[in-house]
Amino acid sequence: MQSEGEKFMSGARGEEKGRFILQVHNPMGAVEVAQQHAKRLESLHGKTIGELGNGSWEDQATLPAVRAQLQQRFPDLKIIPYTEFPRGTENIDHDGVIDLLLERGCEAVITGNAA
Amino acid sequence: MITRQGFASVVDNAFAGLGFSGEAAKFSYPMTMFLPGADLSPLADNIDAVIDALTRWAPKSTRKTVLQPPRLEVSGKDYADALENLNHLFLRNLWSDGLPLLPPTEERVAALLRGTDLPRERLLGKLLPKGGFATVGSVAVAAAMAGCRPEYLPVLIAAVEAILDPRVYHQHMQSTTGNAHPAVIVNGPVARQLRINSGYGCLGPSSVYPAGAAIGRALRLLLMNVGGAIPGTGTMAIHGGPARYTGLVFAEDEAGLPADWAPQNTERGFARGSNTVTVLATSGGTEVWEGAALEEKDAQHTLFNFAGCMRVPFGGYFADTFNPHGAPGIVLIARGTAQGFARLGWSKAKIRQYLWENSKLPRSAWLEKMLDHFGARHGLYVKDQVQFPMPVTPAPANIMIVVAGGEQSGHSYWLQVHGGTGGPASREIALPGGWQALLEKAGEDLGPLPAA
Structure with missing residues (x-):
C-alpha cells in the first residue's frame, strides 16, 4: 500500500545510482534587495559624523566612548553628539531625522545600541 | 552600528526587512559592555572595527534584485531515509521547529x-x-x-x-x-x-x-x-x-x-x-x-x-x-x-x-x-x-x-x-471553486464530521 508520502511523491520521485532523491522547495521565501547601503567614506579626515542613540543599553556611555576614540585618532574629524538629535527608538525612526543629519552636514552616522 | 555579540543576525534581519541586503556595517561587543558601569575598554581595543565599518566595509550584494532561494535535493537509500536526511538538513539550516517535518515537494505543494x-x-x-x-x-x-x-x-x-x-x-x-x-x-x-x-x-x-x-x-x-x-x-x-x-x-x-x-x-x-x-x-x-x-x-x-x-x-x-x-x-x-x-x-x-x-x-x-x-x-x-x-x-x-x-x-x-x-x-476567508470536492475528499480520508 502506498504511504502518504509516496502518494505525494509520485511525480518527484527519482532514483539515481541506487539513491532515492527528494526534490523540495526552499522554505525561506524570496527577499528583495530594493536599496543599496550608502557608500563608505574614503577616510575620516576632515569629515562630519552624526550620532543617533536609541536610548537603550547604555548608549549614553558607548557613543561618547566611540567618539573619544575616533577623535583621538582623527583630530580633524567632527562628531555631532547624539544629544543634538532626537533620541530613542521611535524618535529616530523617521525620515525627518535624516533631514536633520543632512542639515548638520553629516556624511556618516554611528548608531547604537542594538543589543 | 554598535551591536552586541549574538545580536548581529537580528541587525542583519532588520536591514533585510528595510530592503537592504541582509547585512549591515556593524561592530559587535560582548553583552557585558552594554550594562550600567561597564568596562568600555573593548571599544578602545577595537576602534579599527569602527573605522573599517565607516570606510572599507562593502556589502556582498551591490545591485537591486530579488533573491530567490534555490530548490533543494536531499537523497537517501529510500524514501524514509531521504525524509530523515531532509529533516536533519532543515534542522541544521534553522528551518525547523524541532518536530518532524513533511517534505515540501512540488507534488505536495501543488496539491x-x-x-x-x-x-x-x-x-x-x-x-x-x-x-x-x-x-x-x-x-x-x-x-x-x-x-x-x-x-x-x-x-x-x-x-x-x-x-x-x-x-x-x-x-x-x-x-x-x-x-x-x-x-x-x-x-x-x-x-x-x-x-x-x-x-x-x-x-x-x-x-x-x-x-x-x-x-x-x-x-x-x-x-x-x-x-x-x-x-x-x-x-x-x-x-x-x-x-x-x-x-x-x-x-x-x-x-x-x-x-x-x-x-x-x-x-x-x-x-x-x-x-x-x-x-x-x-x-x-x-x-x-x-x-x-x-x-x-x-x-x-x-x-x-x-x-x-x-x-x-x-x-x-x-x-x-x-x-x-x-x-x-x-x-x-x-x-x-x-x-x-x-x-x-x-x-x-x-x-x-x-x-x-x-x-x-x-x-x-x-x-x-x-x-x-x-x-x-x-x-x-x-x-x-x-x-x-x-x-x-x-x-x-x-x-x-x-x-x-x-x-x-x-x-x-x-x-x-x-x-x-x-x-x-x-x-x-476566500474559498476556491473546488471547495466542495476538497470537503468530500476530507470526508473520505477523515470520516464523517464530528457531531455539532
Whole structure:
C-alpha cells in the first residue's frame, strides 16, 4: 500500500545510482534587495559624523566612548553628539531625522545600541 | 552600528526587512559592555572595527534584485531515509521547529494549492523582520511542511493577510523579547467543515479536530523561515512559550452563543455566518477557575475572578493602554457559562463594562515607573493626563469576548495581549471553486464530521 508520502511523491520521485532523491522547495521565501547601503567614506579626515542613540543599553556611555576614540585618532574629524538629535527608538525612526543629519552636514552616522 | 555579540543576525534581519541586503556595517561587543558601569575598554581595543565599518566595509550584494532561494535535493537509500536526511538538513539550516517535518515537494505543494484560486506568485506581503515574500506559494510550502490538508489553505492565507495588517504591527510580535504568538479565531461554517476546534480542548491538540494545529504550525514555520523569526537570532523572545509551536488556532462556538450575543466577527463588522479569521498577538494565558453562571452570585464570582486576572500591572498593557484600536486580551468562556450569563441578563456589553471598571489599576510607584518608561519611549501619552485608577484599555468595547471551550464550562480562560502590537485584525476567508470536492475528499480520508 502506498504511504502518504509516496502518494505525494509520485511525480518527484527519482532514483539515481541506487539513491532515492527528494526534490523540495526552499522554505525561506524570496527577499528583495530594493536599496543599496550608502557608500563608505574614503577616510575620516576632515569629515562630519552624526550620532543617533536609541536610548537603550547604555548608549549614553558607548557613543561618547566611540567618539573619544575616533577623535583621538582623527583630530580633524567632527562628531555631532547624539544629544543634538532626537533620541530613542521611535524618535529616530523617521525620515525627518535624516533631514536633520543632512542639515548638520553629516556624511556618516554611528548608531547604537542594538543589543 | 554598535551591536552586541549574538545580536548581529537580528541587525542583519532588520536591514533585510528595510530592503537592504541582509547585512549591515556593524561592530559587535560582548553583552557585558552594554550594562550600567561597564568596562568600555573593548571599544578602545577595537576602534579599527569602527573605522573599517565607516570606510572599507562593502556589502556582498551591490545591485537591486530579488533573491530567490534555490530548490533543494536531499537523497537517501529510500524514501524514509531521504525524509530523515531532509529533516536533519532543515534542522541544521534553522528551518525547523524541532518536530518532524513533511517534505515540501512540488507534488505536495501543488496539491495544497488546490485550496485556493489565487496564483502561487500572488504576494500577500513581506513578513518582517527579514522582509521575506509571503506569497501564496511560500505559504503552501510552509503548509506542506506542517502537514496541512488543501482545504486548510484558505484559512492560512487569511491568517497571513490579517497578520500583515498594519494594525497588528507584526514586526513587533516577530522580534520582541516578549513571548508573543498569534491567536487566530475562526468564525463561520468553514470552522466546522475544516474540523477546527471550538469545544473541549480547543487550545490544544486533538485527533478529532486536527486542523488548528496544522494551520498554526504552518503559520509558525512561515513566520520563522520567511519572516526571519528564528529563536535567538531573529526573535529575541526570552522564553518563547509552548504556544509558539502551533499558535492558538481555534473556532468560536457559534452554535453555543446565547441568542442575543453576536459572534465576535459580527461585532467586528462582518455579516453573520461569514467565514473570517481574527488575529491578535497574545503572550500568555490564565485559567480562570470559575465558569459557572447558574445564579447571579456565580456570575459575579466568575467576572470578579476575570477582572482579577486582568487587573495586574502587566507591562504588556502599557503599550496598548492608550491605543484606541487595541485589545487587552480575549475573554474565553464556554457555552454553558455564556448562556448562564445571558439568562441572568448579562449582555456582552454589560460584561465588558464590569470587567473594564473592575480591572482598573490603582496608582502605585511601579505603575508610575511603567508609565514614565513607556510614555517616554513610545510617546503615547502625557503622564500627567493619566487618570487613576487607570483602565487597562481605553474603552470596554476593546475587550474581546469569544465563546469557546468544553460544554461542561467549568473553567474559563484569559488570553492576554502581547503589548506593543497594534491590536486585532480580521480577514474574510476566500474559498476556491473546488471547495466542495476538497470537503468530500476530507470526508473520505477523515470520516464523517464530528457531531455539532
